[in-house]
Amino acid sequence: MIYLENIFVSLAVPLVIAVCLLKGETRRFLVFCILGLLSCLLSAYINSALASAVLTNGYASLTMRQSMAQITPICEEILKAAPVFFFVAVQRPKRDAIIAVSLAVALGFAVFENCWYVMQHGGDFVFALTRSLSAGVVHAVCAAILGFGLALTHRRGRLAAPCAFALLCATSTFHAIYNLLIAAEGAWRGLGYAFPLSAAALFFIIGTNKSIRGNAE
Amino acid sequence: MDMLKTLDFISYIAGAALSAAWGVLSFWRARKEKDGSLLFYLLAGFYACVFMCNIYYLLTWAVEDYPFVLSPGDLSWVGGLSFLIAIALELTDKWTPEQRKATGKYRLPALAAPAVCIVFNIAYIVIYPDILFNYLLYAVPTLILSYFALWLFLAERKDGARPAMHVFYLAVLMWIAVQLFYDLFSTLGWDYGYAVPFLICSWLLTLTTTGIYFAARKGAGA
Numbered sequence: 001m002i003y004l005e006n007i008f009v010s011l012a013v014p015l016v017i018a019v020c021l022l023k024g025e026t027r028r029f030l031v032f033c034i035l036g037l038l039s040c041l042l043s044a045y046i047n048s049a050l051a052s053a054v055l056t057n058g059y060a061s062l063t064m065r066q067s068m069a070q071i072t073p074i075c076e077e078i079l080k081a082a083p084v085f086f087f088v089a090v091q092r093p094k095r096d097a098i099i100a101v102s103l104a105v106a107l108g109f110a111v112f113e114n115c116w117y118v119m120q121h122g123g124d125f126v127f128a129l130t131r132s133l134s135a136g137v138v139h140a141v142c143a144a145i146l147g148f149g150l151a152l153t154h155r156r157g158r159l160a161a162p163c164a165f166a167l168l169c170a171t172s173t174f175h176a177i178y179n180l181l182i183a184a185e186g187a188w189r190g191l192g193y194a195f196p197l198s199a200a201a202l203f204f205i206i207g208t209n210k211s212i213r214g215n216a217e
Numbered sequence: 218m219d220m221l222k223t224l225d226f227i228s229y230i231a232g233a234a235l236s237a238a239w240g241v242l243s244f245w246r247a248r249k250e251k252d253g254s255l256l257f258y259l260l261a262g263f264y265a266c267v268f269m270c271n272i273y274y275l276l277t278w279a280v281e282d283y284p285f286v287l288s289p290g291d292l293s294w295v296g297g298l299s300f301l302i303a304i305a306l307e308l309t310d311k312w313t314p315e316q317r318k319a320t321g322k323y324r325l326p327a328l329a330a331p332a333v334c335i336v337f338n339i340a341y342i343v344i345y346p347d348i349l350f351n352y353l354l355y356a357v358p359t360l361i362l363s364y365f366a367l368w369l370f371l372a373e374r375k376d377g378a379r380p381a382m383h384v385f386y387l388a389v390l391m392w393i394a395v396q397l398f399y400d401l402f403s404t405l406g407w408d409y410g411y412a413v414p415f416l417i418c419s420w421l422l423t424l425t426t427t428g429i430y431f432a433a434r435k436g437a438g439a
Binding site for chain 2: 070073074149152153156157158159162163165166167168169170172173174175176177180181183184188
């Protein structure tokens with residue numbers, strides 16, 4: 001039996017040592033990677049507790065698959081966003097720092113989650129590759145949406161709170177769409193695997209194409 | 218009944234397609250404009266939320282069965298409401314202290330909008346109390362947005378710096394009104410003879426969502 005805590009310790013300890021040795025932005029990036037690992041561990045606890053609570057409390061129509069598609073993304077996105085919101089509220093950082101921190105949390109989260117799933121599936125390479133190119137990319141895209149959105153609005157006073165909430169809602173739904181598709185069978189699952197990569201490609205085109213970027217920079 | 222369900226399904230497809238189109242146009246405009254670009258970024262966020270809500274419902278329909286009550290799709294809709302609240306706050310940020318003082322007299326009459334929303338929400342809870350959390354999730358941002366929309370509509374119409382923006386707030390108010398009736402007929406139940414008014418509201422919701430883009434464009438261009 002694989003314990004989540006063991007994976008967490010084996011991933012987090014080298015990072016903690018590196019945090020002690022490094023300084024500046026690299027240290028901050030690693031600290032938020034560790035927070036990403038921690039939020040993944042917490043989400044595993046909370047998801048299982050919520051799923052069992054939902055299934056045993058009279059929601060007869062809600063199957064395990066539906067619970068995975070509906071509860072898990074909301075819980076995971078809240079836990080991933082919490083360190084980023086805290087950082088933005090306390091530090092008043094620059095635009096690039098917010099995006100870096102948001103991606104660092106998502107990176108830590110995705111690494112932990114992928115390790116856990118790959119170990120559960122006996123180290124199957126095809127599964128590992130598919131998982132990395134789908135779930136890993138979903139976390140990165142959600143982090144990019146949150147990071148860019150917060151970077152755009154965090155210095156606008158009263159706007160920051162409704163925008164942060166709206167971004168959290170948007171990322172939760174984006175993640176839920178992916179979960180809904182991969183929980184299905186046949187072509188829908190294939191579409192689910194392609195969905196995050198297509199979204200990432202779209203973000204990449206928007207980010208790198210100067211004619212689309214216009215004068216916003 | 219099957220034909221009505223097909224029409225409802227098509228309304229979701231139309232809603233997703235149109236919101237995607239207006240979202241891309243809003244994003245494009247935000248990238249090109251220097252002044253007022255945040256307004257269009259927020260509008261793009263609103264349309265992205267509406268798009269994802271429609272897509273989530275369509276996929277739930279296709280993969281599982283009829284859309285679920287209280288799903289991440291609903292959360293996306295609430296996110297859309299929050300983006301509209303952010304737009305209202307962004308537009309009032311540009312007011313001078315004199316304008317703020319002059320428009321203060323419209324704050325009290327604007328409370329009529331959330332009062333109407335509360336009446337509708339009490340009706341939902343009385344008719345179908347099982348999904349109280351869902352109503353509350355929708356009700357809170359709807360109350361805030363309706364208050365801002367009516368206050369700013371009254372204020373911008375007479376004392377605003379950009380009078381053309383009152384069309385935008387009118388579009389938002391119409392969108393909220395249609396949403397209230399949509400929720401009412403959805404609560405009353407598809408199987409109890411309310412399918413046709415529900416379907417009409419579903420299409421009107423798509424139309425008013427489109428109207429918000431054109432109203433914002435007209436207001437920002439004035």
